Amino acid sequence: MNHLILGAGPAGVVAAETLRKLEPSASITMLGDEPEPPYSRMAIPYLLRNQIDERGTYLRKQQDYFAARRIETLVERAQAVDVAAKQVRLASGAARSYDKLLVATGSTPITPPIPGLDQPGVTCCWTLEDARKITAAIQPGAKVVLIGAGFIGCIILEALVSAGAKLSVLEMGDRMVPRMLDPTCGRLLQKWCAQKGVTVMTNAVVAAIEARGKRYQVQLKKGAAVAADLVISATGVRANADFLQDSGVTLEHGAVRVDEYMASSAPDLYAAGDVACGKDFSSGEYSVQAIQPTAVEHARIAAHNMHRHRSVKHQGAVLMNVLDTIGLISASYGLWQGVAGGDSSELLDESRFRYICLRFDGERLVGANTLGMTQHIGILRGLIQGRFKLGKWKARLMENPLQLMEAYLAATQG
Amino acid sequence: MQRSLYIDADKCTGCLQCEMACSYENEGVFNPAKSRIKVFTFHHEGRFVPYTCTQCDEAWCMAACPVDAITMNRQTGAMEVSEAVCVGCKVCTIACPFGTVNYNQDSGKVIKCDLCGGDPECAKACPTEAITYVDADATGFDKMRAWAAKTDNATAAN
Numbered sequence: 001m002n003h004l005i006l007g008a009g010p011a012g013v014v015a016a017e018t019l020r021k022l023e024p025s026a027s028i029t030m031l032g033d034e035p036e037p038p039y040s041r042m043a044i045p046y047l048l049r050n051q052i053d054e055r056g057t058y059l060r061k062q063q064d065y066f067a068a069r070r071i072e073t074l075v076e077r078a079q080a081v082d083v084a085a086k087q088v089r090l091a092s093g094a095a096r097s098y099d100k101l102l103v104a105t106g107s108t109p110i111t112p113p114i115p116g117l118d119q120p121g122v123t124c125c126w127t128l129e130d131a132r133k134i135t136a137a138i139q140p141g142a143k144v145v146l147i148g149a150g151f152i153g154c155i156i157l158e159a160l161v162s163a164g165a166k167l168s169v170l171e172m173g174d175r176m177v178p179r180m181l182d183p184t185c186g187r188l189l190q191k192w193c194a195q196k197g198v199t200v201m202t203n204a205v206v207a208a209i210e211a212r213g214k215r216y217q218v219q220l221k222k223g224a225a226v227a228a229d230l231v232i233s234a235t236g237v238r239a240n241a242d243f244l245q246d247s248g249v250t251l252e253h254g255a256v257r258v259d260e261y262m263a264s265s266a267p268d269l270y271a272a273g274d275v276a277c278g279k280d281f282s283s284g285e286y287s288v289q290a291i292q293p294t295a296v297e298h299a300r301i302a303a304h305n306m307h308r309h310r311s312v313k314h315q316g317a318v319l320m321n322v323l324d325t326i327g328l329i330s331a332s333y334g335l336w337q338g339v340a341g342g343d344s345s346e347l348l349d350e351s352r353f354r355y356i357c358l359r360f361d362g363e364r365l366v367g368a369n370t371l372g373m374t375q376h377i378g379i380l381r382g383l384i385q386g387r388f389k390l391g392k393w394k395a396r397l398m399e400n401p402l403q404l405m406e407a408y409l410a411a412t413q414g
Numbered sequence: 415m416q417r418s419l420y421i422d423a424d425k426c427t428g429c430l431q432c433e434m435a436c437s438y439e440n441e442g443v444f445n446p447a448k449s450r451i452k453v454f455t456f457h458h459e460g461r462f463v464p465y466t467c468t469q470c471d472e473a474w475c476m477a478a479c480p481v482d483a484i485t486m487n488r489q490t491g492a493m494e495v496s497e498a499v500c501v502g503c504k505v506c507t508i509a510c511p512f513g514t515v516n517y518n519q520d521s522g523k524v525i526k527c528d529l530c531g532g533d534p535e536c537a538k539a540c541p542t543e544a545i546t547y548v549d550a551d552a553t554g555f556d557k558m559r560a561w562a563a564k565t566d567n568a569t570a571a572n
Contacts, residue, residue, distance in 0.1 A: 010480060040480035046501040051522070056501065060482055293478045293509045300477070322504045329517065331508055374504075376452070378474075379513030386511070405454050405513060409463050413423070 001026040003306060004088060004096055006078045007104035007240075008032025010040065010292055011273030011299040013059050015102050016071045018303035028070065029096070033077035036128050038066075042292055044131050045324075048138075048159035054128060078105070081247045083266035100268045100306040103256055104299065105240040107274035107290055112147075112235045116209030121216050122231040125156055137230040140164030145218045145226050148234040149176040149200050154189075154325040156234070157198060161326060168226045169193070170204040170218070172235075179236075180321050180332045182369050184348060185355055189371065192328045192353050239275045239288060252277040255288045260314045262302035270306055272298035281316035281385065282334040282366055289319055318385050328353055328372060333380045335359055335367035342366065343394075345401040358401045363389045365397075379408045386411070416491040418550045419527075419534060421464050425544035428453055428462035435539035439530055448518070450527040451536045451545070464545055466536070467514035467527040469493055475526065478509035491550070492529040500524055 003019050005012045008030050016030050032038060036054070043057035055061070066073050077091040081101070088096045109124040111117060123133050134156075138144060142165050146153050149171035160167050175186030176193075193200050205221040209231055218226045239255035249266045250257045256264050256271035258278050263270050271278075273295035277286050294317040304312035322331045338344055338359040345358045352372065359367035365383045383390075383404065388411040390397065397407055433449035441448040451466035469492050476484040476493050483499035484506065486492070495515075502522040506515045515526040527534075529547075537547040 014477075042480040042503050042505065043501050046503070052501055056481065056499070058482075059480065061499070292480055292505050293474075296477050320508045322508045324502075324504065327519070329504065333508070374507070374517040374519060376513035376516065377507050378510035378515060381508060382511035382513060405452075405465070406456060408513070409454055409465065410456070413463065 002097065002099045003028045003102070004098035004100070005030040005102045005104060006088065007102075007106055007273070007275070008034075008038040008073065009104065009106045009273065009295065010059060011104035011106070011295040011302075012102070013038050014296050014299035015104060015272060015303045015306075016066070017069070018300050019306060020069050020071060022303065022307040027072075029072040029074065030066070031074050031076045031078065031090075031096075033075065033091075034127060034129075035075055038073075039128060040292075041126065044125065044128070045155045045159055047128075047131050048125075048134060048156055049162060057128065078243050080243055081249070081266075081269070083247055083249065083269060086268065098268070101270065102299075102302055102306060103241070103244070103264070103269065103271040103275055104273050104295075105243075105275045107237040108240050109233065110236045110238050112206075112233070114147075114206050114209060114233075116211070116216075117233060119209065119211055119216070121211075121214075121229065122209060122233060124233050125152055126237070134230070134232065138163040138165045141166060142229045143215075143227055144168070145170065145216075145228040145231045146234060147206055147218075147231065148236070149173075149202075150234060150236055151177060151180060151321065151323055153232075153234040154323055156232075157193070158324070158326045161196065161198060165230075167198055168218075168228075169198060169200040170206060170220070170226070171200060171202045172205045174202055176200060176202070176325075177323065177330070180323065180336075181330055181371075182336065182357060184346075184357070185330060185369050185371050188348075188350065188353055188355055189325055189328065189330060193326065196326045198326065237274070237290060239277075239290075241275055252286060253288050257286060258298075258302075261305040261310050261312070262298055262314060263305060263309070268306075270302040272302040279314055279316035281318045284316065289317055291319070291321060293317070293320060318381055320381060322377070329374055331368075331370045331373065331377055331380070333368045334384045335361075336369045337367070339366060343398060345398045347401050356401045358397060358404075360390075360394065360397075363391065363394050365390065376405050379404050383408055383411070388412070416550045417532075417547050418469065418491070419466065419529070419537060420546045420548045421466075422544050422546075423461065423463040425542045426453065426462040426464055427542055427544075428455060429541065431539040431541060432464055432536035432545055435535040436527075439535040440525070448525075450514075450516075450525055464536075464540075465514070467493070467510075467512065469527075469529070470512070474509045474511060475506035475515050478505045480505060487528070487531075490529045490532040492531075493526065494528045495524055495526055497521070497523050 255277040355371035393407040433446035436449040
């Protein structure tokens with residue numbers, strides 16, 4: 001069996017490992033388009049903070065890890081897939097055949113329609129190469145404009161602040177991290193940043209980035225321009241599925257639509273991770289989650305089905321996120337925005353930056369947002385994914401949403 | 415024979431000796447807030463339930479870690495966090511459906527039960543044998559595993 005994996009992020013690596021365990025003698029090839037060994041983008045904020053070196057970002061630390069498992073790794077980029085001939089055309093001009101193909105090409109930063117985004121002093125924060133560029137530029141006193149106060153923007157704030165950069169954060173939405181945090185949470189986070197000396201401007205739409213010698217002027221649609229030595233664009237990501245545009249593979253939300261077996265519409269072609277539009281546990285609908293735990297889960301299930309089709313079925317991934325914004329930790333789970341007719345239980349301690357909001361559908365917990373909580377947080381997943389009927393604990397949680405562990409123990413041990 | 419923690423909540427008096435022993439062994443302080451085992455109090459029922467990681471087979475924490483910082487100790491069966499490798503991203507803390515991996519803001523790393531390398535202090539400190547360290551087969555561990563299975567998101571289809 002000849003397994004070809006496009007992408008060397010967490011999904012690609014976990015799929016390759018799982019396939020090797022299932023098929024000791026199969027040929028497994030993993031393609032990545034960056035020159036470094038497979039690494040984790042999740043670790044980049046900690047690299048920027050000098051907490052780790054580049055090696056610390058590697059997904060697997062052992063030097064000959066992939067070779068030792070007979071997983072062939074190539075620095076290559078897929079350009080097109082011929083699903084009838086079961087062949088992938090590569091950017092180098094070469095072609096690779098496959099018996100089973102996994103598309104795990106991840107996602108790439110969105111390029112917002114802002115004139116001047118393609119200048120040398122403007123960068124994303126996505127790859128190790130981006131991280132090197134940012135590290136070199138954030139000298140004490142350097143003026144940095146961060147476009148976007150979403151997940152990535154927030155998680156690199158601490159690194160930028162501690163490097164001594166003079167920071168301006170511009171968010172076009174009405175609050176920080178609007179795709180993960182409810183309005184109360186987002187507003188509190190903004191207040192926290194202000195206390196830490198970081199001004200986050202919301203409803204700030206960038207009109208253009210203009211060069212002024214070695215510096216830049218970031219023009220806003222409304223209000224005064226902001227000067228910058230470095231502009232970091234962090235306005236979200238989209239699936240890397242452009243190379244499948246003419247393949248006939250069904251795409252949805254710009255990603256590869258997969259079924260419960262992680263199989264695409266084309267025979268023997270599977271997808272996993274950020275590039276897959278897969279089943280959401282909470283809604284039962286298909287969406288792109290673009291989060292680490294889902295990538296790993298997709299990959300494991302895809303590998304099992306590449307080995308033996310329809311052997312393992314995906315129950316759907318629970319959406320979950322955790323974010324550290326200059327030391328304030330927020331988390332979101334499942335249907336954190338709530339469901340129609342469902343109850344909510346909220347507790348807010350504004351002065352201590354503590355917040356929790358639980359979302360119920362009848363007697364079951366279906367989603368949550370938290371701020372400032374670090375203990376036993378995973379139990380939210382347990383409660384949501386276990387679909388436990390909370391019985392009398394529903395009323396107790398409505399009274400005090402912090403009694404999550406007790407509710408879980410009662411549901412499982414009672 | 416691998417051993418595991420067996421918790422008999424009916425025997426727990428809520429004295430918190432386990433939390434003290436755990437935090438002292440692992441963090442060098444007597445501070446229940448830093449303990450990896452936690453006793454939950456049920457005021458309505460007058461009941462105490464000690465709770466910690468079951469070192470589950472699924473090892474959600476290990477699977478979710480993006481930098482390979484969590485590995486299984488083959489001798490004890492425990493999932494252990496390498497403090498040197500952990501970057502403190504907290505993905506394991508949200509991925510563990512049992513809520514037994516916690517972020518320690520002081521160290522910037524995550525902490526979880528590692529069975530104290532095979533000699534768990536909580537079990538030694540427990541005066542009522544609510545926490546014992548016994549052969550894995552005899553622990554009613556199957557029951558715990560059954561809960562684990564409830565939160566599994568992949569099922570065998572055939």
